[in-house]
Each structure stands twice: as C-alpha cells, then as structure tokens.
Amino acid sequence: MSVLSLAPRALYEEVAELLRQRIFSRELEPGSWIDELKIAEEYGISRTPLREALKVLAAEGLVTMKVRRGAYVTEVSDKDLTDVYHLLALLESDAAGVVAQRASDVELTELQTIHAELEGAIGQRDLFFAINERFHMRLLEIADNRWRMQMVTDLRKVMKLNRHNSLLKTGRIDDSLSEHRAVMAALLAREGELAMQRMQEHFHNGLEAAT
Template sequence: MRLVHNSLHDEVAAQLRERIFDGELTPGTFLDEVRLAEQLKISRTPLREALKVLTAEGLVRHEPRRGCFVNEVTEHDLDEIFPVLALLEGRCAFEAARKASDADIAVLDDLHQKLARYAKAKRINEYYATNFAIHEAIIALADNRWLAGVIGDLRKIVKLSRLQQLHAPGRLEQSFSEHLAVFAALKARDPEGADAAMRTHLTRQRDALRALARAQSTRLA
C-alpha cells in the first residue's frame, strides 16, 4: 500500500510499530531496508527517519555496520522499567485523586462496572481493553503531559515482552481487586492512598509477568 501522508516518516513509523506489536516483526528480526522500502513503496530516506523514531522509542536498536533490529526486552529490562512505571502511574493516581470531579468519578465508575463484568466472565481481551481505558483515564485526569509521555514510551517497551500477565493463575481476580483499591482511593479523594494502591498494582503486574516467564522457561526446557 502506498503511503501518502504529509509526514511520511511518521506514517511509516506507525505502520512498523503496529507490525512489531502484532508480532509480525518479532524481537530480534533484522529490518531489511531494501525489502521494507519495496513493500511500503517508499524511498529509503523516510524509512530511515522512521527507524530513527522507533530507535528513540526503544522498539528498534541500531547496530553499527549491521543495521536495525527489532529490540528484545529482557527480564532485567522489565525489572528496571516496572518500578519506574509504578512511581509514574502512582503519581498520576495521586494527581487524579486531587483533581477528579464528580463527573470524572462517574465515568470511572462505569468503566469499573464493565471491568467487573469482564472479570466475572473471564473475558480477558475485553478486560485488558477496559483496564487500559481506566489507566488512560487516570493519566488524563493527572493532566501532566510529561508524565503521560514517559509512561507511553515505557509501555511500548513493556509491550515487546508479549507476555500477558492476566494469564497467570489467579491474576485476573487479583488485578480486579487492585483496581477496586485504586478506585476507592480516587472516590475518597485520597491522593496518598491512590498513589500507594496504583504502585501496588504495577508491582504485582511485574510479579505476574515474572511468574509467566518462569513457567514458559520451564516448558521450553
């Protein structure tokens, strides 16, 4: 498909990003510039600019004299990223508790009711989507573009792991309970409580991902 967007390299970056997240371009894959330029029907100049964008995001790594590869996120990477995410999203929850209006709380209440239905039915895909919407709503309520930007970048790296923590035994129920704790603090306009509850939520996500990685490693051994 020919790309005709005004900011061509941004459109190329978006397409490559989607292919990475969909698993079409797996971690470690060599990004052949000639082949990709032919596929996208573009010159190599906007492609190289797009690869620079993805490299800055951490989705791609550039190796001198070898070229670009889809990045591989390690357990060590996740161990370093999740404490930072917990601090940042905890701060978002803190600010959201201070700034949320009654109308904002009502919107969050609707989302949590959906979350409850999906948790009870064990509809993990729908739960994930609603979970994401809740996190995004809390980040928006914090109204801090710097926090939002850094969180967005870190989430992209985490997404490379392709492990879904809700598939860990008992994690779905635990996650829902954690969300209720965050929401209770938001409703109570308790910034410190919301911060602590959100940090606990992110820390336990990392624990669940670690358990899944260990289980996967054992199966492959």
C-alpha cells in the same frame, strides 16, 4: 485572506505507526531483524521514509540499531522490565494520588465507567488490555501533568514488548482486575495515600507476572 491548511501526517510517521503495531502484535518478534528492503517493497515506499520511521522507533526504545547489521526489534531484559515498572509505579501512583484529591465528580464517574468496561472484558485478552490502557491514560490526563504523561507514554511502549508474557500467567487478568477495583475504590473515596499505595501494588504485582 489566506487560509492556513494543516500539513498531512508525514509518511515516515505513518510507517512508524504501522511498524509499531506489528511489533506490539508480535508479527515482528523481539530480537528479530527488520528486513528494510522487504518492508519498503510491502509498503511501496523508498527506504528513506522507512529509515526515518526506524529512527522514531529507536528513540522510543522499540527498535535497536546495530552498526553494519541494521535494525532489530528490541529484546527487553529482566532489568529493563524492572526499571520500567519501577518508574511507572512511581509516576502513575503519584497521578492516582492527585486524581483522588483533585478530580471532579464527573471525571471520577468517567473512570468508573471505563472500569466497568474492564469488568466486562474478562475472557477477551486483547480487549482487556486496550481498556486497561485507556483507564491508565485517562487517569493521567485527569492528573494533568504533560511531562508525566509523556514519560509514561514512552515507558508503556517498552512495557508492551513483554505484555503477552504477563497475561499468560494463570489468573493474572483476574488479579489485575481485582487490583483495579482497589484503585477505583480508593479514588472514589478520595483517599490519596491509599490510591497511591494501591497503584504501587498493582505495578509490583504486574512486574512479578511479567518476569
């Protein structure tokens, strides 16, 4: 009897993840040109897997390919941000409404635990962002719509291109945490409409801070 083995992660996928993290950390700044020769040399790879990785990032909106000029880290305009936040507000508020009405007590307790971690991350910007994203993604998992999850995942990648700007605004982390408390309270009360409203407000305020 033959044993099936899973294929290892493709090299271009590994390279895409490395570049994705460099973009999110601002090591590769929005608008900057991506030096393919230099990066291929750094990673000890040929340009073929690097170009495949850039195609992946271009499909995600993180990289922009320019004819005869190469690849650039995408610059997000105010309109881009407005469009992204608008869609995220619609998708995630809908998910919050579903969770308030259908989540099990165990799932709500899990969200409450993540929220408690968020409360403890004040003053640690990067940690706060990581826990915040984990809360949102877990809420989406509980809402259980893979198409919504896929769309939100892609939109959040674009949002991250601008995320540090929003955090630099005085008091935004405190405000964001307060908004999370309101969302969590509505979820625990199993008030679907209120949970949707609170999540909409959360993204509306996030957009104001990001632009």
